[in-house]
Amino acid sequence: MNEQGKVAELRQELVNSGKKDKNHAAKKNALKKIVANMTMSNNDMIALFPDIIACMQIPVLEIKKMCFLYLQHYARLKPDIALRALPVLQEDMQDTNPLIRALALRTISYVHVREFVEGTIEPLKKLMMDQDPYVRKTAAITVAKVYDHDKRLIEVSDLIDRLNRMLKDDNPTVVASALSALQDIWERNENIKLTIDYTSASKIVSILPDCNEWSQTYVLEALTSYVPQESGEALLLAERIASRLAHSNSAVVLTCIRVIMYLMNYISDQRKVEELSRKLSPPLITLLSKPPEIQYLALRNAILILQQRPEVLQNDIRVFFCKYNDPIYVKVTKLELIFMLANKSNISVVLNELREYATEIDVQFVRKAVRAIGKLAIKIESAARLCIDTLLDLVNAKIPYIVQEATVVIKNIFRKYPNQYESVISTVIGQIDELDEPEAKAAIIWIIGEYADRIENADALLQDYLSTFHEESIEVQLALLTATVKLFLHRPTKGSSLVPQVLKWCTEETDDPDLRDRGYMYWRLLSSDPVTAKKVVMGTKPPISAESEKLDPTTLEELCLGIGTLATIYLKPVQQVFRAARPRRLQDSPALQRKKEDLSRALGSPGMNLAFPSLLNTTVTTPGGTPLGGHQAAIEAADEYFKNLSLSDNSGGDILTSPTTGGVAGNPYVVSQNAPQQVYHPQAGVAGNGDLLL
């Protein structure tokens, strides 16, 4: 049936039910069909708009709700017709039934049409003071909703102040809703500050037991806006919320972990910090009995937490062993944790476990397991031999992708421990025919070149690869060039026939600029001074480590302030994934604990100048995280140090939170310009950029 015919028929059903329609059953039915068409089959039902508006006043809640749903769906397309619904909504906002008042308020504020948004403001002010808490909590959230539609409207009104006053409501759900609305607003505007003083923080913690699970999460999230001024306050607060770790809702647990981790930055008693840390492991592990998606989230956060607080999870490596039926994303993350938690005393169990994984079916997982074994050899020196033996065992099974992966990691082991494990070269070379991936080929070619003096038939092996030089990928070609040059330097007689040929290919027969440049470089080097050439090419290499994946301190700090958020899934700088998000840093306060090295550096530095604090203010402008050399570093360290000593007045007053709009730059007690002044919390992404980030 065509769309028009369908619309006409539905209209007929809607209008013609007439007086016989007891309880409006026929209307209900027609409306259901309309809603179904609108949402499920995407049929255009917009032609029915006037008829729907006519139905809105029928005093049946279900019909009302369906009409409102329709309104939300089509209002943006036909704002002129939608306007006719406005009086109905305005009337409903004054209904005696609180459910209807809230429903109408919710609905009017969902409609992204100017008149609706503007029409929300006045009734909203009244409903924020409604006698019914259900209406009040809806009203609190409505402020954030209107802000999303039109910032200006809110900023010129006193709604934020009113919202602020709602934090004193005696209903916990209303308070939590107001807090989440304030945070929502705050995320979208860089000029808004949200600070919570100790009294207020303490007060909102006390309502936690009376909140439902979601409200608890919102309250906990708000606590990261409290900047402890005294270590004792931070500790007390952390201890007071710690009981939330036993909540069955993982959002409550993870957010609670976030807040405790945050507060730990301000606690001076290291014993207490350790005590708190210990409380974090069990709930984190208990989340592993939740559905896989939540396990995944918990595991990703475990990786994060472990980098910040290595004492967490220390005794628990077994719980991360994979179950055969774990989804692949859980397995891969567990594997990372196993790698991180592996140490001298558990390495043999870990290797047995990894060897088990290397026989599984999922190729990606198997490869990661093999790679992990190789990386463990680099991480734990005393276990290198054991790791290599495990790898060789796996190589002997002759499964091509295992062999390739093992070849790559063995190359790295050779780099890390030169002249120690070369006895295995022959085994590795023996598998050369299994290799067909560029990375593995490049690895074996590197091994051949590096050890050309010990591999008897190095020239023949290289010759094999050189015969297909032009078909190889650039990665392999580069490796071949270097290896041939190394062969020549090791054993000039054997290499002399190959080198000119390869150099010619690289300089004359390639389109790749890197390959050509490197070719010319070797050529000139070899032709001008072979001794220097040997020194350059065969020189000692910088050491490698297995910890390359560690997050840099700034990213780590930022991610720890967002434990449980989506960014922790990616473990990348937040702005890289969520472009519009705003950077988050730890706020400075007298209680903020500095890393010990900062302090000692500051105390021992000759450049520390007590006489000119004002000078310090103006000279150090480098944002934290950028390494500064020598004198400059000392100044900065001193600056950081004195920042802690500065007195600050905590102007909290009796206002719970004080988001101030506009360019009011707060913090009169900031000593250094590089003190993080920006308000943290990520901003809601607005810009639509089509980039793929998988």
Place this chain on the structure above:
Amino acid sequence: MLSGILLFNQKGENLIFRAFRPDCRPRLADIFRIQVISNAQVRSPILTLGSTTFSHVKHENIYIVAITKSNANAGIIFEFLYRFVGLGKQYFGKFDEDAVKNNFVLIYELLDEILDFGYPQNTDVDVLKMYITPDNLSSAIRSVSAPSSDTSKITMQATGAQSWRRGDIKYRKNEAFVDVIEDVNLLMSATGTVLRADVTGQIVMRAYLSGTPECKFGLNDQLVVGQVVHGIDGPIGNQDGRKATRAAAGSVTLEDCQFHQCVQLGKFESDRTISFVPPDGEFELMRYRAVENVNLPFKVHAIVREVGTTKVEYSIAVKANYGSKLFATNVVVRIPTPLNTASITERTTQGKAKYEPENNCIVWKIARFVGGSEFVLSAEAHLTSMTNQKAWSRPPLSMTFSLLMFTSSGLLVRYLKVFEKNNYSSVKWVRYMTKAGSYEVRF
């Protein structure tokens, strides 16, 4: 927070599309269909494309998707998606494509109630059912002119401190059923060492109690929670030696526990009492984890030999490690076979074994497994020769079973006290059951 909730069937048809913020555009449904449903490469429940993040869970034959546009709290997202699925089950019995299609109006109504501007609101089914009901159950509250005493009762409930319980519940017979259900997880290496043995337990309560009952719940006389072991990085798989002294009856050591929101967490933290006002009907009171003194109900001894390239010989012995008065039911042992298995010959001392070529395993079923007994399966798998000789990955053998009146952790319910102002007497029932979680033995 959430910008929208979308439901899809397996074909990728969009069943429900509910936007909570203007940035949730209709075209996002197509993007999810293309990027996730019809993309076999997808291996993560979370996908961020540009500024949009899709988080999804699968249940029955539907995808439940949350759309977010910022660095949102992922804990809230997934916990909410599962809560939504739970609500669907409580409302419709089953939450699948048919249920969604038959109840979509109600689902929209629910979504409008449980999410406001994308922030999860009260999701407790008891309270929701007071004012959002299937339409054949037309309650007075569904009319716009419902008496204000009724509506304010609802609104107080939905925003109050006990959002999970109505105040006016009456039963002629006051009863409470407590089920202690444990999943015991085992991972045993080929050499017989226990790599991992732990228990995840839940205590499910069905409360049919009048009024506002305050319950107190007592576990073993000696309850240790979250005692962290100091010292060296624990010798793996060897906990028996470390903590054997505490294995004495009457004590249980839980690694951690988590409670339903009705439990007063502060009280538990201070003096280990579990006190609460329960929701009406069934709910999960508590969830816990134990790793010490885990009693493994079954010991498995597996000998699997590959004879040349054409044959695999199995000898699997399973012994019941519990009292002879108890018996496990529905015991199933799954024994993997190589992919190129042509035929199987098998013999068992008890139960029936059958080769399931589609799953590459021998399935050995024993309907009733009495404590103390031991049964053996011997089998031979004959393999077809393959041109590409690849080693067999030997996936672990796995078991499922259920065993009544037994807890692997040793947890016991000592008492359940009910205090109510009417002082009625109530009857309480306790049941214990241990099931296999992931019970795997490598060979």
